[in-house]
Amino acid sequence: MARYIGAKCKQCRREGKKLFLKGERCYTAACAIERRPYAPGQHGQQKTKLSEYGLQLREKQKAKRIYGVLEGQFRTYFEKSDAQPGITGENLLRNLELRLDNVAYRLGLGRSRTEARQVVRHNLVTVNGKRVNIPSYQVKIGDVIEVKEDAKSFERFKQITEVTGSRIVPEWLEADIEALKGTVKAVPARDQIDTDIQETLIVELYSK
CATH class of the missing domain: 1.10.1050.10 (Ribosomal protein S4/S9, N-terminal domain)
Known part of the structure; x- marks a missing residue:
């Protein structure tokens, strides 16, 4: 692509x-x-x-x-x-906003959208337990986005979370940065897109 x-x-x-x-x-x-x-x-x-x-x-x-x-x-x-x-x-x-790479960025799984896109492309992210490597994949309400289990110990994610740990997560998402995962709670309203x-x-x- x-x-x-x-x-x-x-x-x-x-x-x-x-x-x-x-x-x-x-x-x-x-x-x-x-x-x-x-x-x-x-x-x-x-x-x-x-x-x-x-x-x-x-x-x-x-x-x-x-x-x-x-x-x-x-x-x-x-x-x-x-x-x-x-x-x-x-x-x-x-x-x-509902692109998988953007949601991964919003959840703090990448320091930039470019890095979040790379994380997705490198098969490091799952959606509802299934590996998805398509950055444009459209997430839905209830979807759980998570770094795959055997990648959570990577030094890369330690460096990422040191930077993104204090990032404000939008209201339409719920993030667990320590577990490197998050959930789509709702479709974002216009005033929730900054x-x-x-x-x-x-x-x-x-x-x-």
Whole structure:
């Protein structure tokens, strides 16, 4: 499966704000956007006012980068969200939040979404006792996400939990960080999703 392997700091610089793609490291490490607060590339320092379309496009790109989703998959999420009952933009964020790699990140099983995705891809996570290595797998209410038993002693997870142990877990999840597991208690409401995304701009873009 295709994935972005370029510099994450360039993505933050392109969007003009920290996207926290490196997890807690973005709070502590020196950030490229603080040293160079302009977009990467030859014309990055040129100041231009974005059009309405430009604002909508940037919001879509920001959402894709935060959740680590490429264009085709993101459009599929939008079409699925549009077909579901309720508000399309909120459905979109909800479907992105319910990805297995994002839930693993929210539970503290990865310092960043990228690391949580890697943990899933490396067959280290189970859902209801069954191994699942698909990052986009959609979890459901009642699902139990857990690091497989023979991997819980890995030094990797000791290092991860030292960083994520104090992380605030969303209300729609229940985490047991010592046991390296968590449960999906509910579908997240919009006010329980703290990602800085204006989903209405994305809906407007795809509705053109």
